[in-house]
Amino acid sequence: MIKSEFKGSRAPKEEKLEADLVIVGGGMSGVCGALTAARAGIKVVLVQDRPVLGGNASSEVRLWILGATSHMGNNNRWAREGGVIDEILVENLYRNKEGNPLILDTILLEKVSDEPNITLLLNTMVYEVEKSDDHRIDSVIGFCSQNSTRYRMQAPLFCDASGDGIIAFLSGASFRMGAEKADEFDEGFAPDVEDYGELLGHSIYFYTKDVGQPVRFVAPSYALKNAGELPRIRNFQVQDDGCRLWWVEYGGRLDTVHQSEEIKWELWRVIYGIWDHVKNSGQFPGTENLTLEWVGTIPGKRESRRFEGDYMLHQKDVVEQREHYDAVSFGGWSLDLHPADGIYSDQPGCNQWHAKGVYQIPYRCYYSKDIDNLFLAGRIISASHVAFGSSRVMGTCAHGAQAVAMAAVLAVENNWLPRDLSDPERIVLLQRALNRRGQSIPQLPSEDPDNLMRDARITADSALTLAELPFDGPWMPLQFSTGQMLPLEADTAYKFRVSVRAKRATELKVEWRTSSKIQNHTPDVTLETQIFELKPGEQEVTIMVSKTLDHRQYAFLCFEANPDLEIRGSETRISGILSVFNKHNKAVSNYGRQDPPAHIGIDAFEFWTPSRRPEGHNIAMQIQPAIACFGPENLNNGRVRPENTSNAYVADPDREQCAIDIYWPEKKTIREIVLFFDPDYDHPLESTLHGHPESVVPFCVRGYELKNCSTYTLVAVDDNHQAINRIRLDEPIETDHLQLILQRPLPTTPAALFEVMCF
Known part of the structure; x- marks a missing residue:
């Protein structure tokens, strides 16, 4: 029994936590940052004001995680963010291909709770910052509503990944809110704030469920009464639910920090008003058996x-793909701005403009210029409103947070502050550490002096020489112009043979294209055009291109759309x-x-x-000379994904397994x-x-x-x-020879490996 006499006041229980790094915010940025730092050996406190991790990706909001790949809707090939994200x-x-947001919650919680170097505080809102001087944070204070405990968290380094920048704001750091004028950064896409507004709004989504019998819906009194008059309701489809309802947006004319509760209530009015209209207007047949299964209780904030x-970061960094000496991350989502009036606007729901490829994000965007020991992560990083339209998406935010986390690790190890790492000689250490973990910084291959593979000799018992994509796939209608991307050599004249099928006598137009930047995958340069006269039926077409490439890069063999033609796939x-x-x-x-x-x-x-699998077959073709860029020499070129060439070792497709041998001139300790x-x-x-x-x-x-000297197995998976x-x-080995045996994943897909590193 606990019995306490009257007191004039009481203080809540208080705990003091000390760490190397305190991360405030448990969205995808905070999660990926915490995991990166903890796995590299430093102590992390991760503070999240919600009961689950993931932020906008969690089951509380249910927005899908996207980044530079942009739903496969842009020309950024092989651009999904690397590393922890x-x-x-x-x-x-693997666990959740159906896309259940509750399962994603469990994955995030599992990964964080499994790390002994992370102390996780859920339901804990940071509300106060204590500073040792004007430019340095000493500790932050948070309160957990579930256990009535106040936490004082002290560390040499802090990272604000909170979305609204609560500790950056409380510490007095310089910030912006709204849109810059066009002339500040020479940004032609800067909005007319009177007409378009300055801020993107919030969104709330709903899920529906068919219960197999008619369901009545009586709208709450606060539901919007005239939802059928909303301009965007004209495009509503009954199957639209979840984050396909991104256009249910509001709040861009308000203070998106201090008026978030007002914005939420208006979004509830809109959501229930829309559902009332869908269920009861008679304009949406097939909804009789549908009920609301879930409606968000907190808005997703943009x-x-x-x-x-x-x-x-500003518009020209994105569009011109400017290179930075301190690049640590990348983006590739469009410059994506929304009208501030959101659901009440008669303008399109978004205004997206894409760049021709991915762009680098410099390290100098990831720390406060005013607070010496404060990192920035997530959507609050240093970017103009226009560039923020691209950098704000979760995949990009999480990728940048990984860079912040590794910077914190190096800062702890060397007693540095965040700005110290921006020195051109020190930034190389951060870039190297990130690429070792699969960060894939564009145009910056891994060149790690500690990697023992640098002086290794690599052989393989087979390697792909691509002379043919077999003619065993479906016939693909040329409904759209169709192209085959191939990693080709410079100064080489190629010949291709394809198989086409014509409904009637017609023409086939073929264009030979490449990209104006060798690292891009936008076919914006046409080298050659050929037209072939075809007769009805199936026939072969031989394309001999006379224009050669100036660089080793991807080229595109493009076949113009023609409703009378099909081309054979592989x-x-x-x-x-x-x-x-x-x-x-x-x-x-x-x-x-x-x-x-x-x-x-x-x-x-x-x-x-x-096209997404199971569609998206390659075009069947014979290729002369055969493409021979898939050898084992790729395994120590420092690149872990395709860029201007494949960068992969690929085995002979006919081999069920292949053996890769790695030799050193003398024994190495591994x-x-x-x-x-x-x-x-x-x-x-x-x-x-x-x-x-x-x-x-x-x-x-x-x-x-993986075998040591081809004799005993180190690991089998x-x-x-x-x-x-x-x-x-468990124990280091001394060896001058490793062998790696790979199994072919599928009969139609040869074994492939991008890189091997040894330390």
Whole structure:
């Protein structure tokens, strides 16, 4: 029994926590940052004001995680973010290919709770900052409503990943809220704030369920009475639910921090008003048996404060793909702004303009220019309103948070502050540490002096020489212009033979294209055009191209749309090889081509995008000379995904297994081996609602064996589904020879491996 006499006041229970890094905010940025830092050996406190992790991706909001891949609706090939965020998405695919947001909750909680270096505080709101001087945070204070405990969290370093920037704000850091004028950063896409507004609003979603019998709906008194008059309701489809309702948006004219509760109530009015209209207006047949299964109780927030770092990302960084000496992350979502009036606007729900490829994000965007020991992560990083339209999405935010976390690790180890790492000589240490973990910074291959593979000799008992994509697949109608992407050599004249089928006598137009930047996958340069006269029926077409490439890069053999033609596909799928289509993806404002107004500083170009599996077959063809860029020399070139070429070792497709031998001129002491398999970085892996055809990516090697000197087995795996396999040996070994045996994942997909690292 506890009995306490009257007191004039009482203080809540208080606990003091000390760590190397305190991360405030448990969305995808905070989660990926905490996991990265903890696995690298420092102590982390992760503070989350909600009962689950994931933020907008969690079951409380249910927005799918996306980033540079943009629903496969842009020209950013193999652009899914690497490292921990990819590990989470691949694990979610394995356990949850149907896209249940509750399962994603469990995955995030499991990964964080499994890390002994992370102290997780859920339901804990940080409300106060204590500073040792004007420019340094000493501790932050939070209160947990569930256990009535106040926490004082002290650390040399802090990371604000809270979305609204609560500790950055309380510490006095410089911030912006709203849109810059066009002339500040020479941004042609900067909005007219009087007409368009300055802020993106919030959204709330709902799920429906068919219960097999008629269900009545009586709207609550606060539901919007005239939802049928909303401009956007005209496009509503009965099957739309979850984050497909992103256009149910409101709040861009209000203070998206301090008026969030008002915004939430208005969104509830709208949501229940929409459902009342759908159920009771008689305009939506087939809804009799539908009921509301779930309605969000907190809104998904897009925009509030942005804090200033030593560099501010802006429109030209995105569009021109500017390179930065301190690049640590990348983006690739469109410049995506929304009218501030949201659901009440008669303008389109979004205004998206894409770049021709991914862009680098510099480290200087990820720390406060004012608070010496404060990192920034998530949507609050240092970016203009226009650039924020791209950098704000969760995949990009999480990827940047991984960079912040590794910076914190290096800062702890060397007694540095965040700005110290922006020094050109020190930033190399951060870039190297990130790439070792699969960060894949564009145009920055891993060059790690500690990697013993740098002086290794690598052989394989087989390697793909691509002379043919077999003629064993479906006939593909040329409904859209169709292209085959191939990694080709410079100064080489190629010949291709394809099989087509014509309904009647017609013409086949073929274009030979490449990209104006060798790292891009936008076919914006036409090298050659040929036209072939065809007779009715099936026939072969031989295409001899006379124009050669100036660089080793991807080229596109493009076949113009023709309703009278089909082209033969291939069942074979190979790492680094894709077919693409000049088709539409309205979800990301892709209508086959973008033609922006001339004054807004955005490029006009065509979209050539893949189809999702099980569609998206390669075009069957014979190729002369054969493509020979798939050898074992790729395994130590520092690149873990396709860029200007495939960068993958690919085995002979006819071999069920292959052997890779790694030799050193003298014995090496090895404690860890890291293998980088192919998780199909082109597939977006939306985390929620969307669903995917497989639980394991078909390119990923499931089974492998690693041997020491071809004699005894160090590890044998038969159920792999992850891209990065980190093999830490219980005891280091001394050897001058390792052998890796890979099993072919599927009869139509040869074994592939991007990189091997040894330490």
